[in-house]
Amino acid sequence: MHSASTLARGLSVADALSLSSLAGTEVLAGATGLDRVIQRLNVMEVPDILPWVKPHELLLTTGYPLQSAGDLAGLVRDLDERGLAAVAIKLGRYVDTLPDEVLRTADSLGLPLLRLSGAVAFDDVLNQLLTDIINRQAATLARAEEVHRVLVDVILAGGGLAAIAEKLPELLDGSVMVTTPDGRVLARSGMDEEVLADPRFFDPSGGRFQVEHFKHGARALDDEDPRVVQVPVLAGSLDHGRVVLITRGRSAEAADVHLLERAAATAALVITRDLAVSAVEGKYQGDFLRDLLAGNAGGDEHVIRHCASLGWDIDRPLVAVVAELDGEAGAPVPAAGELRPAHERFAGAWSMVVRERDPGAVVVGYSQEVVVLLGADGGGGGVGPRVRSVIAQVAGDGGGGRRPFTTGISRVAAAPGELPRAYEQARQAARVGRRMNGPGSVAEFDDLGVYRLLSQIPDTAELRSFIAETLGELAETGSPEKDDLRTTLETLLDNNLNVAETARLLHFHYNTLRYRIGKLERMLGPFSTDPHLRLNLLVALRAVRMHDLRG
Known part of the structure; x- marks a missing residue:
């Protein structure tokens, strides 16, 4: 019960011993529990005191009831189980000493056993301790009211999360x-560079606090030296975030948790207000972007002016990026109320990262994708690496329960009229990238090669027929020998019929590979001398890989 007691508001046993009414008090056992918190006082007048004991009490006794209490060590264990703060006893009149077994039990449990001085009066102890506890609780409430008043003033002045964080x-x-x-x-x-660079707090990107490494609310006080306290920002059943405190050279206290909860309630009001406003703005922006990407928004000059009114700068070279959340294998289909917040958080992450790098970029979240129009001018190294850097920052280190997503990147659009085509290129790159490399892939349209063409063929039956006619027996699955031959063929064609290099990559002897080539040509035809046959075989193998038609 030691750790649980630290969650109560009151004064510790150690603090109580410094009061004048407990002058001369000796700690007989349980010294490791002097940080237990006293919230109530009680007097033991009968042996069967257990039904009247409450957590966080200081139990005072003259020792008279202990004469008939029976198993004193068992009584100590029972008192500890009920969360008692400490037991203070006057020895000498009714009980001279406490048995060694009792002292050992108290030590093992960390339950303080205190020997009161003969001059101590119970009424003085009760009066002084109760006054101190009430004063401390009143100070905590006054501090909480001050925090509440300051934060309410922030909201009434139209302040947002930055203003709240500035005051705390x-x-x-x-x-x-x-x-x-x-x-x-x-x-x-209030965050210095040392805190920002501390790997205990932030991931390597520096933009994400590692919420998964720290406990929530009062449970954080269970740690040996709690420096970090976080509380959730909740509005109804929706989790909007965390308010986090990192203390300066001290351990966090229960009062800190209480004040953070007040701050979190205020933050929830601000976030809910901002979401209501952004929902209206986002709906309008999303509708306009849909028209723009469908080519229905009007002429370039009109589109540029309208986008400028929305804070978007599209009068420059842009690259379209489409990001789609991937489904989690084996996970249940989320309910409608759960799906929307996930996509909102996903869009929010993109917006946060992109706007830091390009304030004039377009970021709009839809139910199935996030669309970004990012400036492609300036900077070295090409567009692809810069966009991948943004993607890496959005993905972070994968902590905090974030879901994987697939991303497609278009060619550069030099003018607004080219944006519809760029958007389709990004969507196609995302679709093909997921098929080829699975969830979490990043694909650029210019790198798709023949897959661009294959992805446009809607008739799967026709592709299956082409694969079967071109690969013959190798189109079938279930035979290790044929699967092995298909791998040999693909590696050989990818290396432009270089026998030595293919043998090295497949760990075959040169003569073994020559034998396999002969066998493949008997099955498929003279591909080593017929370039058209080689092309057909390569396309068939790419189609197999892309559409996963081998099964």
Whole structure:
């Protein structure tokens, strides 16, 4: 019960021993539990005290009831199970000493057993301790009301999460941030470079607090030296994020948790307000972007002016990026109420990362995808690496329960009129990339090669027929020998019929590979001398891989 007691508001046993009414008190046993918190007081007048004992009590006794209490060691264990803070006893009049077994039991449990001085009066102890507890609780409530007043003033003044985060460090004596549920920092204050660079707190990208490494709420106080406390920002059944406190050179306290909960409630109001506003704006922006990408938004000049009013700069070379959340294998289909917040958080992550790099970029989230129009001018190394850097930052280190996503990247669109085609290119790249490389893939349209053409063939039956006619027996599955021959053929063609290199890659002897080539040509035809046959075989093998038609 030791750790649980630290969650109560009151004063510790150690603090109580410094009061004048307990002067001369000796700790007989259980010294490791002096940080237990006293919230109530009780007096033991009868041996069967257990039904009246409550957690966080200091139990006072003259020792008279202990004469007939029977198993004193068992009584100590029962008192500890009920969360008692400590037992204070006057020895000498009724009980001279406590048995060694009792002292050993108290030591093992960390339940303080205190010997009161003969001059101590119970009424003085009760009066002084109760006054101190009430004063401490009143101070905590006053501090909480001050936090509430300050934060309400922030909201009434139209402030957002940044304004809330700015006010909290002076009230909480530490660094404060507001994050998304997976730890992306939305606002922060009072945070020095040492904290930002600490790998215990932030992932290598520096943009995500590692929420999964720290306990929530009062449970954080169970740690040996709690420095970090986080509380969820909840509105109804929706989890909007975390308010996090990192203390400055001190352990976090129960009062910190209480104040953070007040701050989280305020943050929930701000986030709910902002979501309501952004939902209207986002609906309008999403509808306009749909028209733009469908080529129905009007002439370039009109589109450029309208986008500028939305904060979008499209009068420059742009690259389209389409990101789609991947389904989790074996996971149940989410309910409608769960699906929407996941996509909203996904779109929010993209918006946060992209706007830091390109404030004029377009970021719009739909139910099945996030569409980004990112500036392609400036910077070295080409568009692809820069976009992949954005993707890597959105993905982070994969902590916090984030879901994988597949991304497609278009060619550069030099003018607004080219954006519809760029959008289709990005969608096609995402679709083909997922088929080829599975969930979490990143594909550029220019790198698709022949897969661009294959992805446009809607008739799967026709592709199956082509594969069967071209590969013959090798189109079938279930035979290790044929699967092995198909791998040999593909490796040989990919290496432009270089026998030595193919043998090295497949770990075959040169003569073994020559034998296999002869066998393949008897099955498929003279592909080593017929370039048209080689082309057909390559296309058939790519179609097999892309559409997974071998089964």
